[in-house]
Amino acid sequence: MNRQKKYSFALVAICIMLVAGAATAVVSAQQGKVVSSYGPTNQDVTFDQIKSARMAVKAERAKQHAELLNSRYDLSKKVHTEAVMSGGKHLPVGPTAKLKGVTWEQLGKMTPEQIKGKGVFPYKPLPFADHAEGGMLFPEMITKTLPRLVRFDLDFDLPEHILPDTAPGIYLTTRPDLGDIAKGRLITIDNYYEIFNGILNPKQLEGLRLLVTQFPQQQFNATEDRRTDRPSLGVTCFDCHANGHTNGANHLVGDIRPQEFRHRIETPTLRGVNIQQLFGSQRALKTVEDFTEFEQRAAYFDGDICMAAKKGVNILERGSQVHFMAEFLAILDFPPASKLNIYGKLDRSLASPDELRGETLFNGKAQCSACHPSPYYTDNTMHNLRAERFYKQEVANGMMMAHDGPIKTFPLRGIKDSPPYLHDGRCFTLEDTVEYFNLVQQLQLTAKEKQDLVAFLMSL
Incomplete structure (x- = not known):
């Protein structure tokens, strides 16, 4: 039996015990709803039922959120006439x-x-587009290029003019002479090899491949409990960290319960991780390797190890895969100043x-x-x-x-x-x-x- 199967079987056994315990708590509760740290893992509803329930509340919650944003902010498009981001966006x-x-x-x-x-x-503090639901949410400027990231139940909430470049520049500490390697291209599994072969060493190239490879996630997976019309292979690191930077995608922090206390998290840039000693907006992870494993094992599934076991957690091998990903990330540079x-x-x-x-x-x-x-x-x-x-x-x-x-x-x-x-x-x-x-x-x-x-x- 390989390592991933052993890990998955162990998690399934733990989850069965936890679900049984949660059921007992519900039965014994005399008043109100039992608040649990765990999400429901039993398959007692179909995809069509899940979608129907989500669609029934979509319009009203979107309306409430839009009203909150408009009460707090002037969302009209106002941009500098001269000052631009490194990719040219005003x-x-x-x-x-x-x-x-x-x-x-x-x-x-x-x-x-x-x-x-x-x-x-x-x-x-700024709520998520539907805070009770949560999950990863991608801006339309990204879903136009990558329609697999469209959620049927939620639309992105912020206007595009306050977001980063759609295809941010990529600058490498090892090859500053090349300037922006992306040149307006969004790096995906379809083009990473063509663009970076001959620039990266084999370990870095393999690390980049993993960064643009889809892995199961809480809302993007192959089970009935997903938020895409079709079963999904998942998301990639670069779906949020576009070109090693950010595209403004957001989600909810995975390490707080109950749901209403969870914080909205904006995707940070990965530029300059080589000079950083802490990773994660609030988690204080000590290495980028720790952060990579944390994302795959926990953050992708809202910090719920039972959901991870159900939906297909990807166990990355620390000595090769995680190391290769970190080696590529370590050469992402800041834009020239x-x-x-x-x-x-x-x-x-x-x-x-x-x-x-x-x-x-x-x-x-x-x-x-x-x-x-x-x-x-x-x-x-x-x-x-x-x-x-x-x-x-x-x-x-x-x-x-x-x-x-x-x-x-x-x-x-x-x-x-x-x-x-x-x-x-x-x-x-x-x-x-x-x-x-x-x-x-x-x-x-x-x-x-x-x-x-x-x-x-x-x-x-």
Whole structure:
């Protein structure tokens, strides 16, 4: 018996015992619904019944979510006329958050208690498109190219103009002379070999193959409990991390229960993982190998090992497959930043006055460098911003707006390529991000200082 079969049989045995235990708990419960850490694994409903139940609530939940987004944000298309991402897409302009009865200047002078009491904090936690359901959700700009990623029960919720490039650039630390290797192409199983053969070594090429290979996932699988019309082989790492970067796809964090306390998670970029020491927005995994295994064994199935056993978890071999994937990821570079010197700081002969003022603020009054020091603008640790000081704990469209907890300090190199921002994407633009930290850190920045900070961030 091979290793994967032994692992699967063991998990099935555990799940049978857990389901039996859960059934006993339900029978013995006198009032209300028993809250379980486990999802239902028994096949007592058909695919048609699952689809019918989901379609019955689709329109109403989409309407509720759209109303929430429109109440919080200005979703109209506003982009820079000149500033672009490394792939050529124009940057979205903000702030997009809507204020209620106050100005940004007035808000910046209020205490956390005053903001919370008046209910005017503009950057509350962002629910998933259907928080009670969850799962991986892909933007239309990706599903047009990869229709296998279309969910019948959910449509993507954010406008395309605040998302990254559809086919982001790929830059390699080993071959900077090649510049963007992708050149507008989305890397998939159909073209990875043609594009990278002769550039990567055999281990890296095999690692890339695994990164563009479909593996079963909670909503994309071959069982009746799926969210695609046809049985699916699953998803690939690069379905979310397009070209080793991100496309704005999102899902729910797998390691929190019950469902309403789970956080929306925005897909982070994989650029620059070679200089990072923590992986995952909130999980603090210590190596990219750990993260790769975590994704396949748990995160793909909402952190439920029983669902993983049922739907076909892919057990990657650590010494070869995981290692090969990590070896490729380790050479993904940040996009070029022509105005930065060898220390990751602005070259004064190339930078504009507003960028230089922004750098001074970044390292001074704004205290950004306390967590984001040069040259890569991360301190490789986690911080708890305690944003819950500014809003009440209440339910919003099926999500409990509780605390965020510790968040990884992501590198800011190439940050203009990665909207929307924060772990759950609640800040749609760099301007929104500056406004958020101005409030959370209680900096009381002026309007001009905020503009200069944004200018500096765009130069990274």
